[in-house]
Amino acid sequence: MKFADNLKLIRQQRKMTQTAVAEKLHVARQTVSSWENERSYPDIGMLVKISEVYGLSVDQLLKGDLGMLKHYETQTALGKRGQRTLRNGYYLMVPALFLNYLGNFLHWQGGLVVMVDLFLMMIVLTLIFQYPDFKRWVATPRQRWGLVAIIVMVGTLNLALSLPVSLVAVPGNVGNVAAYELGRASGLIVGAFIRIFIRTIAFVLAVEIPFQRRKTE
Incomplete structure (x- = not known):
């Protein structure tokens, strides 16, 4: 059967x-x-x-059911490899996220900021593609609304931290500045929104992954 x-x-x-x-x-x-x-x-x-x-x-x-047995044998092999990737990625993401916030408070600039941002972005994308249980996070209406509340709260916090720093670079009088400066300011604002998005996702992953793991143990 x-x-x-x-x-x-x-x-x-x-x-x-x-x-x-x-x-x-x-x-x-x-x-x-x-x-x-x-x-x-x-x-x-x-x-x-x-x-x-x-x-x-x-x-x-x-x-x-032999088909199911083979399916689970394959899933077990892939699961072990995936779990190692998830575990290593998670332990790299948490300090990278800390450094990202630290850089904001200490006003880091230049290549160091770019390196930290790119490193955090790569880890977040890896975890998103490797993590298999996102559906369990929103299995019930209560879980869905709870996750939305966390995302809104963290996103608002990140917006308050990142956007004002970038808005300082926006020229006050556009008519008296070169196009280069206007483009640079626009780039900083776009970068700020990307940073806000990555930080928010990373923060949610940092909180939810261990929480969901405890629920399944």
């Missing part, structure tokens, strides 16, 4: 709705539906949670 069919049969035998299962697993009902219709598969950690909810072993859930 295929894993999806077995998963649906077990749920029906337990007389549980997809909504009830989703609430116990802290996922959306559509996620449970996609598992039962073979549109997606739960990861290994979620598979263990499903087995606990239904009171069965993982082997009983898989029911000899």
Whole structure:
């Protein structure tokens, strides 16, 4: 029997709705539906949670589905490599974020600022592409609104820290300055907004990744 069919049969035998299962697993009902219709598969950690909810072993859930067994073998190999990347990236991102804020308060300028910004940007992009569990961050309306609140709060803080410094470079009287100076000021403002965006994402990742890990342990 295929894993999806077995998963649906077990749920029906337990007389549980997809909504009830989703609430116990802290996922959306559509996620449970996609598992039962073979549109997606739960990861290994979620598979263990499903087995606990239904009171069965993982082997009983898989029911000899060779395709699923191969899928999880591949996922395990990729997962170990991905976890190392995530762990190393996270431990690099936190001090890079600290240096980014420190540079703002100490008014660092020139190449050092650019290096720190680029380094932080590369780490953030790596974590975004490697992190597999973003859907769990917004599985419920409460989680979604909580994440929005964090992003708005941190984004506002970063806006207050970065933008005034860049606005100082904007000419007061555009008619009396060269086009070069106006372009330079515009570049500083664009750079400030990019820095605000990267800082905000990095701060959210720094807070949410360990928080989500504790929830799944």
